[in-house]
Amino acid sequence: xxxxxxxxxxxxxxxxxxxxxxxxxxxxxxxxxxxxxxxxxxxxxxxxxxxxxxxxxxxxxxxxxxxxxxxxxxxxxxxxxxxxxxxxxxxxxxxxxxxxxxxxxxxxxxxxxxxxxxxxxxxxxxxxxxxxxxxxxxxxxxxxxxxxxxxxxxxxxxxxxxxxxxxxxxxxxxxxxxxxxxxxxxxxxxxxxxxxxxxxxxxxxxxxxxxxxxxxxxxxxxxxxxxxxxxxxxxxxxxxxxxxxxxxxxxxxxxxxxxxxxxxxxxxxxxxxxxxxxxxxxxxxxxx
Amino acid sequence: xxxxxxxxxxxxxxxxxxxxxxxxxxxxxxxxxxxxxxxxxxxxxxxxxxxxxxxxxxxxxxxxxxxxxxxxxxxxxxxxxxxxxxxxxxxxxxxxxxxxxxxxxxxxxxxxxxxxxxxxxxxxxxxxxxxxxxxxxxxxxxxxxxxxxxxxxxxxxxxxxxxxxxxxxxxxxxxxxxxxxxxxxxxxxxxxxxxxxxxxxxxxxxxxxxxxxxxxxxxxxxxxxxxxxxxxxxxxxxxxxxxxxxxxxxxxxxxxxxxxxxxxxxxxxxxxxxxxxxxxxxxxxxxxxxxxxxxxxxxxxxxxxxxxxxxxxxxxxxxxxxxxxxxxxxxxxxxxxxxxxxxxxx
Numbered sequence: 001x002x003x004x005x006x007x008x009x010x011x012x013x014x015x016x017x018x019x020x021x022x023x024x025x026x027x028x029x030x031x032x033x034x035x036x037x038x039x040x041x042x043x044x045x046x047x048x049x050x051x052x053x054x055x056x057x058x059x060x061x062x063x064x065x066x067x068x069x070x071x072x073x074x075x076x077x078x079x080x081x082x083x084x085x086x087x088x089x090x091x092x093x094x095x096x097x098x099x100x101x102x103x104x105x106x107x108x109x110x111x112x113x114x115x116x117x118x119x120x121x122x123x124x125x126x127x128x129x130x131x132x133x134x135x136x137x138x139x140x141x142x143x144x145x146x147x148x149x150x151x152x153x154x155x156x157x158x159x160x161x162x163x164x165x166x167x168x169x170x171x172x173x174x175x176x177x178x179x180x181x182x183x184x185x186x187x188x189x190x191x192x193x194x195x196x197x198x199x200x201x202x203x204x205x206x207x208x209x210x211x212x213x214x215x216x217x218x219x220x221x222x223x224x225x226x227x228x229x230x231x232x233x234x235x236x237x238x239x240x241x242x243x244x245x246x247x248x249x250x251x252x253x254x255x256x257x258x259x260x261x262x263x264x265x266x267x268x269x270x271x272x273x274x275x276x277x278x279x280x281x282x283x284x285x286x287x288x
Numbered sequence: 289x290x291x292x293x294x295x296x297x298x299x300x301x302x303x304x305x306x307x308x309x310x311x312x313x314x315x316x317x318x319x320x321x322x323x324x325x326x327x328x329x330x331x332x333x334x335x336x337x338x339x340x341x342x343x344x345x346x347x348x349x350x351x352x353x354x355x356x357x358x359x360x361x362x363x364x365x366x367x368x369x370x371x372x373x374x375x376x377x378x379x380x381x382x383x384x385x386x387x388x389x390x391x392x393x394x395x396x397x398x399x400x401x402x403x404x405x406x407x408x409x410x411x412x413x414x415x416x417x418x419x420x421x422x423x424x425x426x427x428x429x430x431x432x433x434x435x436x437x438x439x440x441x442x443x444x445x446x447x448x449x450x451x452x453x454x455x456x457x458x459x460x461x462x463x464x465x466x467x468x469x470x471x472x473x474x475x476x477x478x479x480x481x482x483x484x485x486x487x488x489x490x491x492x493x494x495x496x497x498x499x500x501x502x503x504x505x506x507x508x509x510x511x512x513x514x515x516x517x518x519x520x521x522x523x524x525x526x527x528x529x530x531x532x533x534x535x536x537x538x539x540x541x542x543x544x545x546x547x548x549x550x551x552x553x554x555x556x557x558x559x560x561x562x563x564x565x566x567x568x569x570x571x572x573x574x575x576x577x578x579x580x581x582x583x584x585x586x587x588x589x590x591x592x593x594x595x596x597x598x599x600x601x602x603x604x605x606x607x608x609x610x611x612x613x614x615x616x617x618x619x620x621x622x623x624x625x626x627x628x629x630x631x632x633x634x
Contacts, residue, residue, distance in 0.1 A: 075576070077384040079563065080401050084387055090620040111394065111625050118627040135388045158618045158625045159394045 061201055064099050065274055067129060068136030068155065070267070073260045084133035085270070089277045091156050093284070097163055102126055103171030103207060105189055106140060108153055109162040119161060122151055123191045127176040131155075141179055143188040148180060168198040170206045172228035181218040182211040182230075348436045349453060352444070357451030359472045367466040369599040372591070375424065377601060378461045378583035379404050379475055380431040381566065383490065383574055389557060389567065390618040394625050399557060400572045402488075402580055404564040405432045407475040408452050412468050424462045427469060430455025431579065457579050467600040477564040478602040480556050482614035484593055485585035486566075487552045490574025494546035504539040549573045553587045559612040 069088060071081045091097075100106060105125050112120040124140030127150065131137045136155040141148065153160065179187045186209075198204075210231040213222070223232055223239065224246035232240060252258065381402035389397045413426040434456035436444040444454040450472045469475075480486060500506045500522040509518040526534050551572050558567035566582065574580055584590060584597070598606070613619055 077401075077577070079403070080384040080387070083401075083560070083563065083565070087620045094621065094623055111627055113627045118629050133387065154388070154396070156388075156620075157394070157396070158390050158620075158622070161624045161626070 061203060063271060063274070065270065066097070066099075066136075068132055069270055069274070070262055072132060078266075081133065085273060087134055088156060089273070091158075092277065093281065095160065095163070097155065098165045100126060100138075100163075100165050100168065101170045101204065102129055102174055102176060104165055104169050105167040105193065107162075107164040107166055107193075108140060108151075108160060110153070111159045111161055121191075122149075123166065123189055123193060124149070124151070125176070125179070125187055125189060127179055141176075141187050142191070143184045144191075146184070148184065148187065150180070164195065165198075166193050166195040168196075168204060170204050172206065172208060176229075177219070178213070178222050178225075178227060178230055179211065181220075181222065182213050186211045345435070345437065349433075352436070352447050353451055353453055355448055355451045357472050358449075358470060359451075364468065364470045366600065369596045370466070371596070373464065374467050374599070375462060375464045376467050376584055376597060376599065377409075377427045377429065377463050377469055377475070377479075378581055379477070379479055379566075380407055380429050380457060380459050381405070381580050381582050382432070383572060383576055383578055383580050384565070385576055386571065387567070389569075391616050392618050392625070393616075394618075397557065397569050398571065399567045399569050400488075400554075402566045402568060402572070402582060404475065404477040404479075404566065406455075407431050408450075408455070409469045409471050409473050409475065410447065410450055410452065410455070410458065411471055414468075415465055421462070425465055425468060426460045427463050427467075428458060428460045429475065430458045432456040459579075459581055461581075461583065463600075469600050473601075476561070476602050476604075477559050477566050478561050478606075478608055478612075479598060480559065480566060480582070481595070481597065482556050482559055482612050482617070483595075484556050484597065485553050485587060485590040486556060486568060486582050487550055487585045487587075488554060488568065488572045489548055489550050489581040489583075490572055490578055492545045492547060492549050492573045493575050495544040497542065498544040499541050500539065503541060503544045506539070553585050553589065555614075557614045557617050560610070561608050561612065562610045 069085055103126065105123070107121055107123045109119055109121045111118065122140060122142070124142035126138055127141045128139045129137070131154075134156045137152050138155060139150055139152045141150045143149070208229075210229055212231055213234060215234060221243065222230060223235055223243040226247050381404050384401040384403050386398055386400050389399045391397065408430055409427055410430045411428040413428070415422055415425045418424065418426055430447070430452070432455060433453045436454040439454055447454050452472060495502070499520050501508050501520050506522050508520045509515050509523070511519055522540070525538055525540075551570065554568045554570050554572070556566055557569055559565070560567075568582075572580055602608075618625070
């Protein structure tokens with residue numbers, strides 16, 4: 001809309017460039033107002049695809065596989081991994097385990113014999129995920145009555161009654177252990193938070209927030225880790241420069257031997273198992 | 289590598305002999321003279337053309353099984369279980385790793401998965417012939433089919449009369465005369481049932497030569513306060529003038545690990561009869577993929593199990609479900625655990 005007033009002379013060439021450069025020549029776009037085409041190009045062009053029928057746009061995203069289903073590097077028994085995965089799917093048919101990442105806000109309800117209603121609900125931010133197969137865990141953190149609380153939950157424990165994702169998002173780091181040494185406002189979450197719905201098939205948003213740290217002492221010298229989501233403005237520049245010598249050197253980062261990926265035949269096999277599990281789930285739902 | 293060169297020279301010397309004689313010589317020479325791993329990649333191009341190599345491999349694997357099996361003569365009679373007296377055969381399993389499990393009350397258990405891989409009875413020694421202990425007979429059990437080219441000839445020949453492929457590992461089990469099993473018959477994981485207690489024997493991980501702190505858990509000496517050259521040493525080694533020597537069996541530095549050790553009284557929680565896997569609560573000594581001997585527990589708590597075990601072993605004519613669970617174990621397809629609310633509170 002802003003383009004109409006600013007530079008009308010350049011408009012046609014802009015539209016032309018958009019149409020030529022990417023395969024955006026779908027029916028819905030061309031029939032609409034010319035300016036709307038220019039606006040859509042501001043979004044992620046590549047992921048913006050229309051269905052053949054001309055229905056609403058959707059974004060293509062890769063199939064999500066929960067990380068504990070993928071076996072890590074090392075000499076492992078393939079048979080035992082397979083049997084463990086089978087048990088995982090068996091449990092997932094009873095308990096809905098949603099897609100979540102480190103950084104997303106969650107609520108977990110656990111059976112507790114000492115609690116009032118024999119169950120306990122805890123809301124917090126997911127700070128780390130770990131474990132393989134049935135031993136998978138995740139840690140939730142919250143500040144309650146000015147006291148930080150970290151609880152490690154077992155994903156496949158039968159005591160877990162419900163897992164909800166209140167806000168689905170990612171952070172800049174894969175491990176948020178440093179929130180223990182950050183200011184408490186970054187890990188305080190309202191326990192009565194209203195869940196925010198994530199539209200299906202849309203990319204997961206990354207929260208670019210940079211947390212302020214408490215003054216030292218810390219659990220660890222965090223400036224020596226290469227962290228993206230921390231603002232180290234309390235430290236002097238000299239100290240930050242000095243800490244850089246513990247960062248991973250370039251020659252190690254580029255080392256191909258350090259990069260390991262699952263062999264494709266194993267990965268595709270697991271993908272097939274996940275597909276089968278999802279189809280069985282949808283079949284059971286349609287039965288009801 | 290230097291080792292294959294030596295082997296090729298050996299082949300050239302004995303090239304006029306048949307293939308089997310060469311393999312026999314090779315395995316014997318390689319196992320003693322050269323490092324062990326080299327006999328996998330020896331080069332016998334001089335004697336066998338490349339087209340025949342696959343054929344030789346396949347033939348050597350099948351060769352033993354072509355003979356008459358003792359199972360053809362008909363099964364041995366099955367005798368009845370006498371509680372407190374009869375002693376059953378055990379199994380030779382492979383340790384796969386550990387997995388978590390939960391009970392119905394929500395308690396977490398760490399279970400060891402033991403796979404019963406291609407177990408067969410190879411030989412039975414009657415109590416009369418058992419010179420070591422004439423009270424009991426012996427059952428010799430083999431596990432996991434192996435490549436006979438990598439085994440000595442004398443070893444692989446003992447499977448010929450039973451009509452079995454060559455096994456990687458052999459053990460023996462002490463049994464009473466009524467628990468004998470016909471040679472050649474297979475053994476399955478359903479030999480043990482959930483709720484039974486077992487003893488497991490494995491070879492512990494080799495730690496090498498270790499000091500007294502790691503090997504025996506002694507305290508050592510302080511790091512500072514004037515201590516010189518004594519930080520991880522043991523203190524006194526015994527009395528003074530009255531014994532005038534060190535008592536035998538004093539705990540001292542030495543080789544640690546790489547010895548057989550028993551873990552006793554482990555409960556079987558789950559049996560996978562399709563894949564032949566036992567899930568046993570607790571840790572078992574030994575490395576991953578190592579062999580582990582599993583027998584009925586000698587502890588008195590095993591006698592409290594009322595149901596008689598499959599005797600002398602599980603046979604295929606008995607129909608079982610794919611997975612057997614203990615009564616207290618949480619099945620993953622059950623609903624989540626919920627504690628009942630107290631009446632007094634409400």
